[in-house]
Amino acid sequence: MEPTKIILNESEMPRRWYNIIADLEHPPLPVLHPGTREPIGPDDLAPIFPMGLIEQEVAQDRYIDIPEEILEAYRIWRPTPLVRAKRLEEALETTAKIYYKNEGVSPTGSHKPNTAVAQAYYNAKEGVKRLTTETGAGQWGSALSFACNVFDLDCKVYMVRVSYEQKPYRKIMMESWGADVVSSPSMHTGAGRMVLGMDPHTSGSLGIAISEAVEDAVSNDETKYSLGSVLNHVLLHQTIIGLEAKQQMEIAGDYPDVVIGCVGGGSNFGGMALPFLQDKLNGKNLRAVAAEPTACPTLTKGAFAYDFGDTARLTPLLPMFTLGHTFVPPAIHAGGLRYHGGSPLLCDLVRKKLIDCRAYQQTEVFDAALVFAKTEGILPAPESSHAIRAAIDEAREATFQGEERTILFCLSGHGHFDLSAYDAFLKGKLEDHEFPEDALEKALENLKEVSN
Amino acid sequence: MEPTKIILNESEMPRRWYNIIADLEHPPLPVLHPGTREPIGPDDLAPIFPMGLIEQEVAQDRYIDIPEEILEAYRIWRPTPLVRAKRLEEALETTAKIYYKNEGVSPTGSHKPNTAVAQAYYNAKEGVKRLTTETGAGQWGSALSFACNVFDLDCKVYMVRVSYEQKPYRKIMMESWGADVVSSPSMHTGAGRMVLGMDPHTSGSLGIAISEAVEDAVSNDETKYSLGSVLNHVLLHQTIIGLEAKQQMEIAGDYPDVVIGCVGGGSNFGGMALPFLQDKLNGKNLRAVAAEPTACPTLTKGAFAYDFGDTARLTPLLPMFTLGHTFVPPAIHAGGLRYHGGSPLLCDLVRKKLIDCRAYQQTEVFDAALVFAKTEGILPAPESSHAIRAAIDEAREATFQGEERTILFCLSGHGHFDLSAYDAFLKGKLEDHEFPEDALEKALENLKEVSN
Numbered sequence: 001m002e003p004t005k006i007i008l009n010e011s012e013m014p015r016r017w018y019n020i021i022a023d024l025e026h027p028p029l030p031v032l033h034p035g036t037r038e039p040i041g042p043d044d045l046a047p048i049f050p051m052g053l054i055e056q057e058v059a060q061d062r063y064i065d066i067p068e069e070i071l072e073a074y075r076i077w078r079p080t081p082l083v084r085a086k087r088l089e090e091a092l093e094t095t096a097k098i099y100y101k102n103e104g105v106s107p108t109g110s111h112k113p114n115t116a117v118a119q120a121y122y123n124a125k126e127g128v129k130r131l132t133t134e135t136g137a138g139q140w141g142s143a144l145s146f147a148c149n150v151f152d153l154d155c156k157v158y159m160v161r162v163s164y165e166q167k168p169y170r171k172i173m174m175e176s177w178g179a180d181v182v183s184s185p186s187m188h189t190g191a192g193r194m195v196l197g198m199d200p201h202t203s204g205s206l207g208i209a210i211s212e213a214v215e216d217a218v219s220n221d222e223t224k225y226s227l228g229s230v231l232n233h234v235l236l237h238q239t240i241i242g243l244e245a246k247q248q249m250e251i252a253g254d255y256p257d258v259v260i261g262c263v264g265g266g267s268n269f270g271g272m273a274l275p276f277l278q279d280k281l282n283g284k285n286l287r288a289v290a291a292e293p294t295a296c297p298t299l300t301k302g303a304f305a306y307d308f309g310d311t312a313r314l315t316p317l318l319p320m321f322t323l324g325h326t327f328v329p330p331a332i333h334a335g336g337l338r339y340h341g342g343s344p345l346l347c348d349l350v351r352k353k354l355i356d357c358r359a360y361q362q363t364e365v366f367d368a369a370l371v372f373a374k375t376e377g378i379l380p381a382p383e384s385s386h387a388i389r390a391a392i393d394e395a396r397e398a399t400f401q402g403e404e405r406t407i408l409f410c411l412s413g414h415g416h417f418d419l420s421a422y423d424a425f426l427k428g429k430l431e432d433h434e435f436p437e438d439a440l441e442k443a444l445e446n447l448k449e450v451s452n
Numbered sequence: 453m454e455p456t457k458i459i460l461n462e463s464e465m466p467r468r469w470y471n472i473i474a475d476l477e478h479p480p481l482p483v484l485h486p487g488t489r490e491p492i493g494p495d496d497l498a499p500i501f502p503m504g505l506i507e508q509e510v511a512q513d514r515y516i517d518i519p520e521e522i523l524e525a526y527r528i529w530r531p532t533p534l535v536r537a538k539r540l541e542e543a544l545e546t547t548a549k550i551y552y553k554n555e556g557v558s559p560t561g562s563h564k565p566n567t568a569v570a571q572a573y574y575n576a577k578e579g580v581k582r583l584t585t586e587t588g589a590g591q592w593g594s595a596l597s598f599a600c601n602v603f604d605l606d607c608k609v610y611m612v613r614v615s616y617e618q619k620p621y622r623k624i625m626m627e628s629w630g631a632d633v634v635s636s637p638s639m640h641t642g643a644g645r646m647v648l649g650m651d652p653h654t655s656g657s658l659g660i661a662i663s664e665a666v667e668d669a670v671s672n673d674e675t676k677y678s679l680g681s682v683l684n685h686v687l688l689h690q691t692i693i694g695l696e697a698k699q700q701m702e703i704a705g706d707y708p709d710v711v712i713g714c715v716g717g718g719s720n721f722g723g724m725a726l727p728f729l730q731d732k733l734n735g736k737n738l739r740a741v742a743a744e745p746t747a748c749p750t751l752t753k754g755a756f757a758y759d760f761g762d763t764a765r766l767t768p769l770l771p772m773f774t775l776g777h778t779f780v781p782p783a784i785h786a787g788g789l790r791y792h793g794g795s796p797l798l799c800d801l802v803r804k805k806l807i808d809c810r811a812y813q814q815t816e817v818f819d820a821a822l823v824f825a826k827t828e829g830i831l832p833a834p835e836s837s838h839a840i841r842a843a844i845d846e847a848r849e850a851t852f853q854g855e856e857r858t859i860l861f862c863l864s865g866h867g868h869f870d871l872s873a874y875d876a877f878l879k880g881k882l883e884d885h886e887f888p889e890d891a892l893e894k895a896l897e898n899l900k901e902v903s904n
Contacts, residue, residue: 003461003462003463003527004462004527004528005462005527007459007461009455009459010455010456010457011455075455075456076456076539076828077829087528105557107829107830109868146829149826150829168871168872168875169868169871172871172872172874172875172878173831173871173874175874175875175878176822176826176831176871176874176878177825177826178826370628373628373629374601374628374629374630376528377528377529377559377598378559379559379625379628416561416868416869417868419620419621419624419625419628420621420624422624422625422627422628423620423624423627426624426627426628
């Protein structure tokens, strides 16, 4: 009998990350300094990141060795299982084969610790004592709290006020690992005090929380800032997902025709897809599908332009598909996918036609989540359910075409902290969202302003 | 480098459960019919259980084959990892070696599906279409909902009202797998209507919920009842935990000096310890330690007597340590350990001095939980944290004695749905509880009544 799960031994875990930039004929456009409009260099990033990560941000090497200390931390939960979703296949009566990589088995329940652990390590190695970050729904904040605990760093998390109040469980999880979690905007920073001064009842935003975390890092000794997606070094760390999956598919005696991941900032999709895209660059026939929400359709409806990564215009200018840095997506339950832009590296690959992009409505995504929960047993996170939706659609299409098709998707996390969303869905209260017709126009207005 | 986790392949998963009764010189006392005070027979149980499970309840065979359909369902999450807790060992600076078996990786987050899946299978096989059960905090209800979904049975869960209102996430999880969950007492049963008639504002109790589930099963066609602990067949199914652990300890080249589990009804402790106790019966030097809460110290302070398994006196008379079937334990966060009695099989082994019993206060248990979360990364369930407390104490004692000691405990589940308890602990609001001096006297009064 074929096994349901393909498990690697710890000794088989990849010992290097993969950097696709080494395999690109033309590199992505550079990130620009908003003042000079010159490409930013290591010195510009040094106040907020340690040199070990800055080097990775601009690295040209194809493979980068994973330090032993990080491998040891990975072993707490890695390698993660690759699962043949036979029960799902049977329920769909499909001619396709479906595999998924389960990143939900990490201590925080998602793929985020893959980079959190690496970032905490490089900071600790350079003598940093404390990290700051922002978190919305809490997945990233949980991962960094966990990682800081592993490498004995203090951790301060600025948690968007509305989440802080509505999702107390994520906050308690972070505190259990020893993090200091405050509601953002807070009185701890100038940016926070300013916003609170103007509107004491603000619900906060990721943009404001980023401002607070960066200000805190810049103005405190031995403190740096940490970001959970978008940047090259973050995607680099996440390639452990795809590298493991490639080994596991080989053990299964199979290779995917299509690789699927959900996209917010891009770290989960990139982590899964980049190692397979290396094969595509080398001539392999493979499709990579990025699944995003219709409520925040960055890749499918955004404009490609230089834009700020945050609302408060503190970041460098990033070359990316964007809905404009002032765009506030509707409050869909896939909070991790509510980002106006995307990883410049992935956006570059989208422009180079290496990635297909699709957008899904919230209800069709939860439909897929329930099918998955009832067949494979796992309650998936709303974010991951976008990938499930895409995988089911691929399987149905394959069945319709009478094709054998091998589908691989990344289950980025479980939904244990998202059950109120399931409740809303089961009660028929979940809303779909169209991207407002005039939103992109507004965004382009803002982008013009940026360009001038 | 030694691996952190010892993982079995699916093909190495045990194919039989272990029945310790075959190895006991003297069998446990029989369960009695409360009317006749004669040992109950299969016919007495037939209205509520399928014959496949009744046969296992009274089985004398040493091993019982696990049907292929159950093995296939187990493969959704089994075999579970055995982890060498090196980070915990380092933090404790101990001379001991600590291993734990992680049952929290199941879809519902605990060991409960090991028996839920088996019970659903035997019911489905005999043509039963619908199962009823009760649940308090929700671990068992979740497991049976999941299992009924796997074997295409309808599932009705009577959830104690106070939990139904305070722990909505567990309810939503059950509903996501298709179960019908109602607040107990409900208007769906005579027992429920009677209780509501007397006190419409009752908070409900496990005793009432059992009455409703049993009444529903008895009075509906093609419907049976399912219980998540206490009974022999439940412990039998759970022995897969210890059987796997024995294989994994062998791979690690080690054997435990002490095996630890938390005890409520006894299914988790029994599942882990019984296969090791077989070795003890065969002369092996081994201690088995059962960890329970001081708030409900059944094994450490209860009287051994025939008592009812439920408050409403619907069950047969069970020979067990008991605090009396009217005892209502304080509302500690380890809801799964709030049971007035215990598995007759385990209680028999306690009397035969094969098991040591210890009781722990809530705060010392959460102290241990935090140490575990900060070292091993996993937030444990409050129930499981009793076992962690005992394991840490064993390690400290070994260090004090200068002994190498090999400690193995069962991590019965994760604490993702128990974060409000962590919050209370972190805020210093968690209360300790002593067993009231007069409680046992009251209990004995009730027991006298039972005996007459």
